[in-house]
Amino acid sequence: MKPVKISEAVVRRLPLYLQVLNDLHKRDVQTVSSQELGNKLDLNPAQIRKDLAYFGDFGRKGIGYDVTYLIEKIRQILKLDQPLFVALVGAGNLGRALSNYTTYLKDNMKITAIFDANPSIIGTQINSLTVQPIDALKETVIALNIRIGIITVPAVEAQSVADRFVEAGIEGILNFAPTVLRVPDDIRIHYADFTTELLSLAYYLDKEGNEENEPAMD
Amino acid sequence: MKPVKISEAVVRRLPLYLQVLNDLHKRDVQTVSSQELGNKLDLNPAQIRKDLAYFGDFGRKGIGYDVTYLIEKIRQILKLDQPLFVALVGAGNLGRALSNYTTYLKDNMKITAIFDANPSIIGTQINSLTVQPIDALKETVIALNIRIGIITVPAVEAQSVADRFVEAGIEGILNFAPTVLRVPDDIRIHYADFTTELLSLAYYLDKEGNEENEPAMD
Numbered sequence: 001m002k003p004v005k006i007s008e009a010v011v012r013r014l015p016l017y018l019q020v021l022n023d024l025h026k027r028d029v030q031t032v033s034s035q036e037l038g039n040k041l042d043l044n045p046a047q048i049r050k051d052l053a054y055f056g057d058f059g060r061k062g063i064g065y066d067v068t069y070l071i072e073k074i075r076q077i078l079k080l081d082q083p084l085f086v087a088l089v090g091a092g093n094l095g096r097a098l099s100n101y102t103t104y105l106k107d108n109m110k111i112t113a114i115f116d117a118n119p120s121i122i123g124t125q126i127n128s129l130t131v132q133p134i135d136a137l138k139e140t141v142i143a144l145n146i147r148i149g150i151i152t153v154p155a156v157e158a159q160s161v162a163d164r165f166v167e168a169g170i171e172g173i174l175n176f177a178p179t180v181l182r183v184p185d186d187i188r189i190h191y192a193d194f195t196t197e198l199l200s201l202a203y204y205l206d207k208e209g210n211e212e213n214e215p216a217m218d
Numbered sequence: 219m220k221p222v223k224i225s226e227a228v229v230r231r232l233p234l235y236l237q238v239l240n241d242l243h244k245r246d247v248q249t250v251s252s253q254e255l256g257n258k259l260d261l262n263p264a265q266i267r268k269d270l271a272y273f274g275d276f277g278r279k280g281i282g283y284d285v286t287y288l289i290e291k292i293r294q295i296l297k298l299d300q301p302l303f304v305a306l307v308g309a310g311n312l313g314r315a316l317s318n319y320t321t322y323l324k325d326n327m328k329i330t331a332i333f334d335a336n337p338s339i340i341g342t343q344i345n346s347l348t349v350q351p352i353d354a355l356k357e358t359v360i361a362l363n364i365r366i367g368i369i370t371v372p373a374v375e376a377q378s379v380a381d382r383f384v385e386a387g388i389e390g391i392l393n394f395a396p397t398v399l400r401v402p403d404d405i406r407i408h409y410a411d412f413t414t415e416l417l418s419l420a421y422y423l424d425k426e427g428n429e430e431n432e433p434a435m436d
Contacts, residue, residue, distance in 0.1 A: 012414065078417055078421050080420065093311045096311045097315055148423070172423055176412075194392070198327065198392055203224075203229045
């Protein structure tokens with residue numbers, strides 16, 4: 001099957017749709033309207049209908065969307081209908097937190113290798129995975145057919161980890177280090193640096209300063 | 219000063235500009251061209267010139283942008299020229315990782331309170347802050363004039379934490395829990411759920427499947 005070409009904004013909404021649909025499915029809900037999805041996701045129903053039209057004309061007026069069918073379609077589009085293996089470099093607090101988070105990913109995407117450069121961390125266990133030395137990265141990535149790499153090392157080490165991932169033939173990188181990385185054009189890189197989210201959030205705070213909460217300054 | 223109205227996409231790029239400019243400033247670079255910024259950020263120079271035109275017509279042909287001036291302007295726009303206090307709820311691995319990350323935020327934004335519901339975590343120290351019980355949230359947020367809340371609790375607990383933040387008068391929320399939250403329209407909420415980034419990354423992997431890395435399946 002040749003997947004449809006979908007805009008980046010829509011692709012980023014698909015995991016949110018999937019999450020809400022999975023919740024509905026768990027509660028045995030069979031169909032859902034764009035209005036209900038809109039309420040749950042804080043999105044305009046018209047926007048949702050437009051997004052979902054990429055997957056074919058299967059919404060029914062007055063009935064809504066078939067939850068199970070939509071889940072299946074979105075998982076296909078996101079390629080979660082096949083196993084997808086992920087490696088993580090940087091087994092500090094953030095790396096450990098992310099390893100735990102992937103237990104939410106009941107889908108086929110799975111962290112199957114964790115690496116670190118710190119001798120006191122190498123060999124320890126995280127969720128039944130043994131932390132491997134960074135020098136084993138290439139061999140392991142190839143052997144386990146790992147296609148996505150997550151970087152959770154400090155900013156100064158991030159580029160060298162990205163280089164290792166590229167050399168090992170990884171196809172996509174999720175970078176948590178607060179720095180911009182250079183990778184070849186055929187490697188997809190997403191940034192999950194939380195400082196960007198945090199700093200851009202500040203822009204939207206009450207421009208005039210909020211004086212309603214009296215600060216207890218002395 | 220009444221700030222300019224800036225599109226969301228531009229606002230999200232401002233922290234990236236700031237990061238690159240701060241690096242240049244540290245290396246005593248005085249001016250930078252849109253081409254150089256473009257190389258560092260993997261963005262089209264024309265896009266960068268358009269973005270920076272929001273802040274006035276201060277780029278000089280053949281010379282470029284004044285680094286110090288641009289840093290000052292972006293910090294003003296993002297309101298980082300004034301102290302901005304942040305509270306974090308959920309002192310697990312992710313919360314601890316984020317507390318450490320804010321050491322990168324040499325700007326005025328600062329985590330000044332950390333909360334948890336777990337009695338074995340309450341009272342412990344994270345970066346010189348004592349983890350407080352969640353019941354102290356409202357009082358502390360008001361007393362310390364905290365305006366932004368970060369949520370790093372499990373998905374099932376996230377909505378109740380958001381409700382507490384709203385009740386305490388917080389203005390913006392950065393949510394790391396993998397769930398959509400309902401907050402009043404005047405509260406700004408950003409999602410930093412890494413699963414969204416990870417799942418949307420999968421979409422961009424080689425559509426036909428990459429057979430070049432021979433998997434060592436048996």
